[in-house]
Amino acid sequence: MAPQSGTEKPMFGYGSISCKAKSRWSWTMVGLRLLAFLATAAAAVVMLLNKQTKTFVIATVGTTPVNLTLTAKFQHTPAFVFFVVANGLASIHNLLMVMVDLFGSKVDYKGLRFAMIAILDMLNVALVSGGANAAAFMAELGKNGNSHARWDKICDRFGRFCDRGGGALIASFVALALMLIISVISIVKVLKSNK
Amino acid sequence: MVKTRRIITTLLRLLALGATLSATVVMVTSHDSADVLNLKFSAKYTNSPTFKYYVIAEAIATGYSLIVLFLSSKSLVWRLIVILDVVIAMLLTSSISAALAIAQIGKKGNSHAGWLPICGQVPKFCDHVTGALIAGFVAAIVYLVLNLYSLHAVLSPLFPVKP
Numbered sequence: 001m002a003p004q005s006g007t008e009k010p011m012f013g014y015g016s017i018s019c020k021a022k023s024r025w026s027w028t029m030v031g032l033r034l035l036a037f038l039a040t041a042a043a044a045v046v047m048l049l050n051k052q053t054k055t056f057v058i059a060t061v062g063t064t065p066v067n068l069t070l071t072a073k074f075q076h077t078p079a080f081v082f083f084v085v086a087n088g089l090a091s092i093h094n095l096l097m098v099m100v101d102l103f104g105s106k107v108d109y110k111g112l113r114f115a116m117i118a119i120l121d122m123l124n125v126a127l128v129s130g131g132a133n134a135a136a137f138m139a140e141l142g143k144n145g146n147s148h149a150r151w152d153k154i155c156d157r158f159g160r161f162c163d164r165g166g167g168a169l170i171a172s173f174v175a176l177a178l179m180l181i182i183s184v185i186s187i188v189k190v191l192k193s194n195k
Numbered sequence: 196m197v198k199t200r201r202i203i204t205t206l207l208r209l210l211a212l213g214a215t216l217s218a219t220v221v222m223v224t225s226h227d228s229a230d231v232l233n234l235k236f237s238a239k240y241t242n243s244p245t246f247k248y249y250v251i252a253e254a255i256a257t258g259y260s261l262i263v264l265f266l267s268s269k270s271l272v273w274r275l276i277v278i279l280d281v282v283i284a285m286l287l288t289s290s291i292s293a294a295l296a297i298a299q300i301g302k303k304g305n306s307h308a309g310w311l312p313i314c315g316q317v318p319k320f321c322d323h324v325t326g327a328l329i330a331g332f333v334a335a336i337v338y339l340v341l342n343l344y345s346l347h348a349v350l351s352p353l354f355p356v357k358p
Contacts, residue, residue, distance in 0.1 A: 082296075118346055122346070127288075129288050130288040148237075151310040152308075152310075187277060188278075
């Protein structure tokens with residue numbers, strides 16, 4: 001473990017970033033966070049507005065067909081509800097981090113700024129990975145069904161619902177990759193400022 | 196202080212190793228079969244791609260914990276270990292949440308999609324899978340605590356006031 005050389009060291013490293021000319025490194029971070037915020041927000045919104053109603057004719061009594069109206073909503077599945085909640089929380093976190101990066105250069109708490117950013121980034125990576133993966137396997141079940149459990153697939157009847165869900169999933173996985181990169185960079189910053 | 200840190204991280208990794216190993220083993224050995232109306236109804240973990248992914252992810256986490264436990268205490272690799280811990284924590288949370296989603300459908304069904312629950316027909320399989328999921332959940336929590344502790348221990352020289 002590197003020996004600590006006084007408590008001014010991390011303050012020095014942190015002060016040199018909040019100078020007038022922001023380094024290219026921190027602009028890259030802001031750009032990545034903005035992209036991650038857009039991706040998580042898009043995933044949450046697309047899945048939130050995912051709904052499809054379809055009318056099926058199941059029988060014909062005389063000459064009048066008997067209709068059955070079925071709706072596919074995201075609330076029907078707890079996995080999709082968790083997906084929306086996780087992506088919503090992660091997008092709030094990303095927005096907060098972008099604001100702190102752009103406007104809150106003086107915000108600090110006992111020199112723990114890099115630490116809290118790194119810890120929060122890691123927690124949000126775990127959250128988004130949980131939500132995205134649960135929804136991905138649920139979507140795979142809806143697309144292929146499960147013959148062993150006698151569960152029918154639903155994507156052949158509700159095609160638009162499945163397509164929109166797939167789009168939201170792709171956005172969430174892109175956001176997950178970006179947030180992983182951001183988290184790794186934050187941890188590297190913490191490790192570097194502790195040398 | 197370094198010794199304490201080493202001891203605590205080793206303990207946490209041992210706990211995580213035990214949890215992931217038991218999750219893998221319990222899920223692999225879970226199978227049950229039932230005869231319902233002359234139909235043989237057998238349930239194994241390979242019937243669902245989610246549970247296959249769960250086994251693979253937990254096995255990867257077990258191998259990683261084993262390798263890191265036997266790593267010497269050279270400080271060159273520890274930064275890479277901290278980053279890899281984040282990746283493994285992400286892998287564990289993703290596998291447990293996917294398996295929980297599918298297991299919840301198996302237990303309660305989904306009336307909107309016309310999916311019937313299967314736990315009534317194969318109760319032994321359901322119990323086994325529940326045990327594996329609990330172990331996986333514990334492993335995910337332990338890895339998150341390990342990450343928090345690693346980040347905190349790396350930063351402890353920064354605290355101006357000794358706790």
